[in-house]
Amino acid sequence: MNTPTPRQRMARIAGYAGWIGLIVLQPLWHAWLVPNPHDPLGAVLLLALLPLLLPLLAVRRPGRALLWAGIVALFYFCHGVAEAWAIPAERVPAVLEIILSLMLILSLGIGVQRRKPA
Numbered sequence: 001m002n003t004p005t006p007r008q009r010m011a012r013i014a015g016y017a018g019w020i021g022l023i024v025l026q027p028l029w030h031a032w033l034v035p036n037p038h039d040p041l042g043a044v045l046l047l048a049l050l051p052l053l054l055p056l057l058a059v060r061r062p063g064r065a066l067l068w069a070g071i072v073a074l075f076y077f078c079h080g081v082a083e084a085w086a087i088p089a090e091r092v093p094a095v096l097e098i099i100l101s102l103m104l105i106l107s108l109g110i111g112v113q114r115r116k117p118a
Contacts, residue, residue, distance in 0.1 A: 002113065004111075004113075005113070007110065007111070008111045008113060011107040011108075011110040011111030012062070012063075012066065012107065012111055014103055014106075014107040014110075015066045015069070015103070015104050015107035015108060015111065016066065017103065018073070018100045018101065018102075018105075018107065019052070019055075019066070019069040019073070019104050021096075021100040021103070022052055022073065022076055022097065022100045022101065022104070023049065023053070025093065025096060025097060025100060026045065026048040026049050026052065027045055027048075027049070028093070029048075029090075029093040029097070030044045030045060030048055031045065033092075033093050034089060034090045034093060051072045051075065052069070052072060052076075054068065054072065055068035055069040055072065066104075066107075066108065067108060069104060070104050070105050070107075070108040073100075073101040073104040073105050074101070074105065076097055076100075077097075077098060077101035077102065077105065079094075079097065080094045080095065080096075080097035080098035080101060081094075081098060083097070084098065
């Protein structure tokens with residue numbers, strides 16, 4: 001296995017920061033910043049956090065876990081765009097969700113190791 005380059009290490013750190021940021025943002029958003037009194041908080045948090053916690057099943061292989069988290073982050077990116085567009089009261093947390101999702105997704109692209117031509 002090749003050792004990661006400094007660029008790959010920084011990309012991985014940025015990816016983990018985006019992933020952890022999304023995990024922290026969900027309870028803050030739904031329980032504190034803009035709670036919806038009509039939805040049961042437990043169900044909302046379960047739906048918001050469970051997809052982000054699933055990549056922890058691959059935590060023994062950090063690159064694989066980060067890839068899974070990046071795939072899941074595509075959903076959160078779409079959710080953030082829809083919320084920012086449709087609900088002005090939730091625009092700030094939605095934009096933060098977009099930024100964190102993009103941080104995670106783009107870190108996967110930046111951290112790709114290119115193969116040398118044969």
